[in-house]
Amino acid sequence: MNGPVNFYKTREIIRHDVQVLLPNNMYKMKNIHGNDKDEGHLGDHVSPFEDTFNISMQGMEDRPEINMLESRLRKIVQELNEIREDMVKLKGAVSLSEVVNDLHVEVTTVPNLNDTIVNASPSHPPYSLLSVQKLCSRTMNLLVSTHLHSTISALTDEAETFGRQLSEFRPQPNLPNISLRLIWKNIGPSPELIVGHLPISGEPNMLRYFARVLPTIFTYENSDNVIDLDSVLDISYCLVRSRTKTERTSYLQSLSKKLGKSPYFGGHTEITIADIAACSAIKQVAQNEINQSMSRWLVRCE
Amino acid sequence: MVENNPPEMSEKGDSKKAAKKEAKKAEKEARKSAGKVESSVVVEEDVSVGKYGNYGLIQSNSQSPIRTFTDIRLLNSSLAESNVWIRARLHTVRARGKQCFIVLRQREFTVQALVNVSDTISKAMVKFCSNISKESIVDLEGTVVDVGKKGVAGCTQGDVELLVSQIWIVSVAVSQLPLQIEDASRPEKSDDPESLKIRVNQDTRLDNRILDLRTPANQAIFRLEAGVCRLFRETLTRKGFVEIHTPKIISAASEGGANVFEVTYFKGSAYLAQSPQLYKQMAIAADFDKVFTIGAVFRAEDSNTHRHLTEFTGLDLEMAFHYHYHEVMLTIGDMFNAIFKGLRDEYAVEIAAVGNQFSVEPFTFLDPALVLKYDEGRALLAEAGVEVGSEDDLSTPAEKLLGRLVKAKYDTDFYILDKYPLAVRPFYTMPDPENPILSNSYDMFMRGEEVMSGAQRVHDPQLLTERAKHHGIDVSKIAAYIDSFKYGCPPHAGGGIGLERVVMLYLGLDNIRKTAMFPRDPKRITP
Numbered sequence A: 001m002n003g004p005v006n007f008y009k010t011r012e013i014i015r016h017d018v019q020v021l022l023p024n025n026m027y028k029m030k031n032i033h034g035n036d037k038d039e040g041h042l043g044d045h046v047s048p049f050e051d052t053f054n055i056s057m058q059g060m061e062d063r064p065e066i067n068m069l070e071s072r073l074r075k076i077v078q079e080l081n082e083i084r085e086d087m088v089k090l091k092g093a094v095s096l097s098e099v100v101n102d103l104h105v106e107v108t109t110v111p112n113l114n115d116t117i118v119n120a121s122p123s124h125p126p127y128s129l130l131s132v133q134k135l136c137s138r139t140m141n142l143l144v145s146t147h148l149h150s151t152i153s154a155l156t157d158e159a160e161t162f163g164r165q166l167s168e169f170r171p172q173p174n175l176p177n178i179s180l181r182l183i184w185k186n187i188g189p190s191p192e193l194i195v196g197h198l199p200i201s202g203e204p205n206m207l208r209y210f211a212r213v214l215p216t217i218f219t220y221e222n223s224d225n226v227i228d229l230d231s232v233l234d235i236s237y238c239l240v241r242s243r244t245k246t247e248r249t250s251y252l253q254s255l256s257k258k259l260g261k262s263p264y265f266g267g268h269t270e271i272t273i274a275d276i277a278a279c280s281a282i283k284q285v286a287q288n289e290i291n292q293s294m295s296r297w298l299v300r301c302e
Numbered sequence B: 001m002v003e004n005n006p007p008e009m010s011e012k013g014d015s016k017k018a019a020k021k022e023a024k025k026a027e028k029e030a031r032k033s034a035g036k037v038e039s040s041v042v043v044e045e046d047v048s049v050g051k052y053g054n055y056g057l058i059q060s061n062s063q064s065p066i067r068t069f070t071d072i073r074l075l076n077s078s079l080a081e082s083n084v085w086i087r088a089r090l091h092t093v094r095a096r097g098k099q100c101f102i103v104l105r106q107r108e109f110t111v112q113a114l115v116n117v118s119d120t121i122s123k124a125m126v127k128f129c130s131n132i133s134k135e136s137i138v139d140l141e142g143t144v145v146d147v148g149k150k151g152v153a154g155c156t157q158g159d160v161e162l163l164v165s166q167i168w169i170v171s172v173a174v175s176q177l178p179l180q181i182e183d184a185s186r187p188e189k190s191d192d193p194e195s196l197k198i199r200v201n202q203d204t205r206l207d208n209r210i211l212d213l214r215t216p217a218n219q220a221i222f223r224l225e226a227g228v229c230r231l232f233r234e235t236l237t238r239k240g241f242v243e244i245h246t247p248k249i250i251s252a253a254s255e256g257g258a259n260v261f262e263v264t265y266f267k268g269s270a271y272l273a274q275s276p277q278l279y280k281q282m283a284i285a286a287d288f289d290k291v292f293t294i295g296a297v298f299r300a301e302d303s304n305t306h307r308h309l310t311e312f313t314g315l316d317l318e319m320a321f322h323y324h325y326h327e328v329m330l331t332i333g334d335m336f337n338a339i340f341k342g343l344r345d346e347y348a349v350e351i352a353a354v355g356n357q358f359s360v361e362p363f364t365f366l367d368p369a370l371v372l373k374y375d376e377g378r379a380l381l382a383e384a385g386v387e388v389g390s391e392d393d394l395s396t397p398a399e400k401l402l403g404r405l406v407k408a409k410y411d412t413d414f415y416i417l418d419k420y421p422l423a424v425r426p427f428y429t430m431p432d433p434e435n436p437i438l439s440n441s442y443d444m445f446m447r448g449e450e451v452m453s454g455a456q457r458v459h460d461p462q463l464l465t466e467r468a469k470h471h472g473i474d475v476s477k478i479a480a481y482i483d484s485f486k487y488g489c490p491p492h493a494g495g496g497i498g499l500e501r502v503v504m505l506y507l508g509l510d511n512i513r514k515t516a517m518f519p520r521d522p523k524r525i526t527p
Helices: A048-058 A064-113 A128-136 A157-167 A203-213 A226-241 A245-259 A273-285 A292-301 B005-012 B016-044 B123-130 B202-207 B216-238 B277-285 B326-346 B348-357 B374-383 B396-410 B461-470 B475-483 B499-507
Strands: A116-120 A141-149 A177-184 A192-194 A199-201 B052-054 B083-096 B099-106 B109-116 B137-146 B160-171 B262-265 B268-272 B290-298 B311-320 B370-373 B414-418 B441-446 B449-456 B492-498
Touching: A128 A141, A128 A157, A128 A177, A128 A203, A128 A273, A141 A157, A157 A177, A192 A203, A199 A203, A203 A226, A203 A273, A226 A245, A226 A273, A245 A273, A245 A292, A273 A292, B052 B123, B083 B123, B083 B160, B099 B123, B099 B137, B109 B123, B123 B160, B216 B290, B216 B311, B216 B326, B216 B348, B216 B499, B277 B290, B277 B311, B277 B492, B311 B326, B311 B499, B326 B348, B326 B370, B326 B414, B326 B441, B326 B449, B326 B492, B326 B499, B370 B374, B370 B396, B374 B396, B374 B414, B396 B414, B396 B441, B396 B449, B441 B492, B441 B499, B449 B499, B461 B475, B492 B499
Parallel strands: A116 A177, A141 A177, B052 B160, B109 B160, B370 B414
Antiparallel strands: A116 A192, A192 A199, B083 B099, B083 B137, B099 B109, B137 B160, B262 B268, B290 B311, B311 B492, B414 B441, B441 B449, B449 B492
């Protein structure tokens, strides 16, 4: 057995150069032996510094300066929080009132009143529109455009002056606009307000409608003596429609009685819807038939 | 002799029918001869020779009589006892024994005349009167008689009648009329259940238009139509417009290209103008500032509706403006209002005459005219349950409904709808600067039907080319149109109306053929 021995060639049992197919129904585990840096320097550890931080703080807990500093800071934070809460409360209050205003202007008034038509006879101009325009001027611009219907060939002087007064109104640029059409038409003493399909007849009823859609502007249903105001409104309605002078005189007398010595109807200190209606009715038919206290009231209403 | 004839004849006849015919013939002949005999007898002792007869042909003879004539419309009780000469048509005649009642007509005015046998009026004259055919023109002399309160029913001059002393025929009408004026002027709707139901239909009327036009309603319609033209001219002239005349024979179609009549033009062909628009705009580019034109317009549309004609009279206007096309739109609105006011104030009699035959509500309008935005119109329609898309055009039923809604709300038959969607307007319409789907265009409506369609036109050649391409129009075909804006053109807007349609809608008539004197439609080119 001298000399080199020839080894048997054996069959290779394990091959290392083949791709090993890993089954995919198994969990993948992290290779803990490998030292690859792909995971970043923290690996899969969560907040490794927290413990060290706490540990380092432990030594200082008993030191008085630190405790004082901490309590002072806590106080400041508390005060800041209180201020913040106050501010939020204040802001809430302010924005709440804004929301109410917005609702009032955009939901209740603008869509309901836009494109409204008032039909009126030139012999009986609805003077109350001027008062409405004036009262509304703080919250909205009431723009009135006038048309002449073909049933009328010429306007009376009063109607023309009245139309001019309405158009002289200067709109505020930052307020919402409401446009209303005034159509001069041959329809007798009671004007018509057309909002839906049926007309609202008579100037006092027209005002009632305005008062209902703009409750904050007019003194009417929000006052204690609605019944008094209502009766004045009804008298005004009849006054315009009265045919004879005796009829008119009796209506004027009852108006005068209702007014009494108070500055406005119903003992109010501010102008009410009743004053507006009565004022317009008197201007239309009986400007020269009223007594002194009534004329003083008329001037007050202007 | 007369009465013996028929039995003789009937014996000869083979059948009963023939016998009857023969009998009738004989009777007629007998009556004729009898008439001759009678007249010849009377003529011998006629006391009114020279008071009646036929003038013969009036040829402007040198010995013509000089007479002053009175208009029937001026006859009233203040003229009682005076002697007047009247030339008028014989409307109806009715003989009763020794009297003969004649109704004379001048346009829509009628008066009754009475021929009474008397010392100066012979029986023969009464007979002559009763035989004058309807619609003949007569000269008549008579005394005005006040008939007091009872009046003459059925005549416009009811408080007087004429006692005739002379009557002469000027021009005789054939006795068989294709339509009776009375039938043609009978009210369409009558409250009286016993009134006659005879009406003349549209085609018979149009075939015999000369007779039909003699009715009071037609007289009034065409006088009013003249009024619309006059008021249009007057109003615009007062506003500083210049009247121009545009060619009616054109080389290329002015709008789009469809609906034009082609005519032979020497060796080639030409078209009949479909609209004077291009020429109006050229006049603006030529510095006329404000122009209008009245002239015939031709549309080769084969639509047989109540509101389309193939030839009609267009009243068109175009105006340069400074900054906003509303300057023009409101001028047009004013113009319409001036026309409506003029008609209301100056043509009340005519409107009433038309109203007698065709009962319609009077036309209402607002001054200044009501202007609604297209979207407001859509909102009104939506409220009534008709949805119209924001870029859709209004259909004809929707337009009518909107007209009714506007009428109910504003009580106006005339309104302007502003800001139409760009997509439904022609390529030369100026787009809205703030909203890309809208345009600076407007339609005007009368009783819910569109009478004018107008807009601000694009006056910039580059934008115009762009818009034309967008609409798929061959730019080379409209090169001339685009070129006319090359040398500077002021911003301008305008529109056009159809005279017949405006009159029809103002009066509330149901067919445009009633307001065209000799209407032209796809089925009629005569008379």
